Amino acid sequence: MAEITTNFDSYERRMWAGRAAAYTRSAASLCGAVRDQVLDLAEVAGGKRMLDVGTGPGTLAAAAAALGAVVTAVDAEPSMAEATRLAVPGADVRVAMLPDLPFPAGSFDAVTANFVLNHVGDPAAAARELARVTAAGGRVAVSVWPQPPPPLQALWGEVVADSGIPLPEAPRVEADRDFPRTPEGLAALLRAAGLEAVRVETVSWTHRVDPEAWWSGPANGLGAMGTRMLDLPPGSVALIRAAFDRGIAPHLDGDGRVGLPTSAVLACGRPAAG
Numbered sequence: 014m015a016e017i018t019t020n021f022d023s024y025e026r027r028m029w030a031g032r033a034a035a036y037t038r039s040a041a042s043l044c045g046a047v048r049d050q051v052l053d054l055a056e057v058a059g060g061k062r063m064l065d066v067g068t069g070p071g072t073l074a075a076a077a078a079a080l081g082a083v084v085t086a087v088d089a090e091p092s093m094a095e096a097t098r099l100a101v102p103g104a105d106v107r108v109a110m111l112p113d114l115p116f117p118a119g120s121f122d123a124v125t126a127n128f129v130l131n132h133v134g135d136p137a138a139a140a141r142e143l144a145r146v147t148a149a150g151g152r153v154a155v156s157v158w159p160q161p162p163p164p165l166q167a168l169w170g171e172v173v174a175d176s177g178i179p180l181p182e183a184p185r186v187e188a189d190r191d192f193p194r195t196p197e198g199l200a201a202l203l204r205a206a207g208l209e210a211v212r213v214e215t216v217s218w219t220h221r222v223d224p225e226a227w228w229s230g231p232a233n234g235l236g237a238m239g240t241r242m243l244d245l246p247p248g249s250v251a252l253i254r255a256a257f258d259r260g261i262a263p264h265l266d267g268d269g270r271v272g273l274p275t276s277a278v279l280a281c282g283r284p285a286a287g
């Protein structure tokens with residue numbers, strides 16, 4: 014696999030290591046909520062060569078296979094690649110890490126990266142690599158979470174503040190490599206990667222999730238919240254959990270699920286004609 018060149022990528026490799034099951038239980042349904050929109054933006058269809066980058070447990074890869082696409086999927090985390098191999102038996106699944114994909118230029122008609130550019134240390138290089146492996150006339154489609162965070166994601170900051178437990182700063186992409194997590198920022202990133210006809214849309218919805226499943230992500234070390242909780246003594250984790258319970262209480266529905274608004278920024282583009 015490619016060499017890790019940024020501190021943020023090192024952090025990401027540690028954060029995801031062995032956590033495919035934890036992700037599948039907690040955040041996979043959230044990320045999967047825009048599955049069909051991202052596949053549409055990439056124009057995935059039967060017979061097309063599709064590459065899903067940062068595939069996780071293979072949510073998009075499985076849906077593309079069901080459409081009849083010829084699916085290749087990669088993830089930097091071996092436990093994710095293994096989960097996708099099981100979920101999408103006909104797919105070519107590999108462990109590979111942006112910004113270096115093990116494919117010749119122009120190998121795919123549709124390339125997707127669903128909530129992945131927000132997990133790489135060099136987003137511009139990653140976007141260039143997505144464009145490189147896309148064939149002329151093909152499509153790249155990506156998604157990221159916006160900043161400032163929507164209510165669902167903002168809840169964690171409110172929980173920490175309410176708990177009174179001081180947590181270290183969340184790890185961030187180095188400032189000179191980062192991009193604005195806005196529709197304009199994502200569009201500019203794709204254009205700078207050499208993509209044309211760039212289109213961006215913001216998708217908003219209410220995410221409904223079992224509170225135990227939602228808590229289980231950070232409780233098992235996932236995300237900026239989870240990595241910062243890993244070294245806390247049990248008493249501090251219990252105080253954060255109590256603040257979590259207070260925070261979600263106003264948002265519980267009749268079925269006992271948390272329902273909070275969220276949104277994602279989606280974008281697509283096609284390689285410039287050569």
Ligand SMILES: C[S@@+](CC[C@H](N)C(=O)[O-])C[C@H]1O[C@@H](n2cnc3c(N)ncnc32)[C@H](O)[C@@H]1O
Pocket residue numbers: 025029041044045066067068069070071072073087088089090093109110111112126127128129132133134
């Ligand atoms: C938020 S998850 C999204 C997973 C999947 N796309 C989905 O929609 O459920 C981010 C995924 O990107 C992977 N990832 C993070 N950095 C990566 C990189 N540099 N190259 C490839 N995959 C990466 C992680 O291992 C994880 O599986």
